[in-house]
Amino acid sequence: MSAAKSIRILLVDDHAIIREGYRSLLQKQPGMIVVAEAVDGAQAYRRFKEYSPDIVIMDISLPGQGGLQAIARIKQNATAAKILVFSMHQNPGFAVQAIHAGALGYVTKSSMPQVLIEAVQDVHAGRLTLSADIAQVLALETLGGDHKALQELSVREFEILRMLVEARSTDDIAQTLNLSPKTVSNCHYLIKRKLGVASDIELTHWAIRMKLINLLELSGPSSEYL
Known part of the structure; x- marks a missing residue:
């Protein structure tokens, strides 16, 4: 060719x-x-x-x-x-x-x-x-409720979820995605409702369980040397 x-x-x-x-x-x-x-x-x-x-x-x-x-x-x-x-x-x-x-x-x-x-x-x-x-x-996987809930998220909601579990602030997420803080807050609420969690701590635990993040990623910059 x-x-x-x-x-x-x-x-x-x-x-x-x-x-x-x-x-x-x-x-x-x-x-x-x-x-x-x-x-x-x-x-x-x-x-x-x-x-x-x-x-x-x-x-x-x-x-x-x-x-x-x-x-x-x-x-x-x-x-x-x-x-x-x-x-x-x-x-x-x-x-x-x-x-x-x-x-x-x-x-x-x-x-x-x-x-x-x-x-x-x-x-x-x-x-x-x-x-x-x-x-x-x-x-082969018979998708459980958690997997089905994940697939219900829109692309925007999925990206906001990724940033939320990285402990990024509403203003930071809004600036990165060119959204208003109100839009991010509304999405934050919808994400928790769709995933069936009541708090950000539960949201983080859910993300770890679903292998969207891992404990090494949450341990900070030093994790790359572990």
């Missing part, structure tokens, strides 16, 4: 070493080229508009506006955009939310490199694709 016909990729991840590793992997494949990179959702949107890539490979745990919001924003700008989520999160709820936001695929970072390569080809061809670990859980 000539360079002119290569799949042009925008790679979005906030970790430089991870981006470098996967850029190297992708560019070793015939017919694939990484034309741009981004470190957060806002930059991903700008890079998408600037480079018009054939496919976006995006983590969803990004600083500032998360990957789900970035996916939704890109899809609003270009409904035909093809987006593959590449994430550490193995909770199928994340995959469901990513698809709701507009992604065509979801691959976990624990997958073999060939799985990512094949997913890029599938998404570029317009096919929905999931890595085997996610597909198996979705196929």
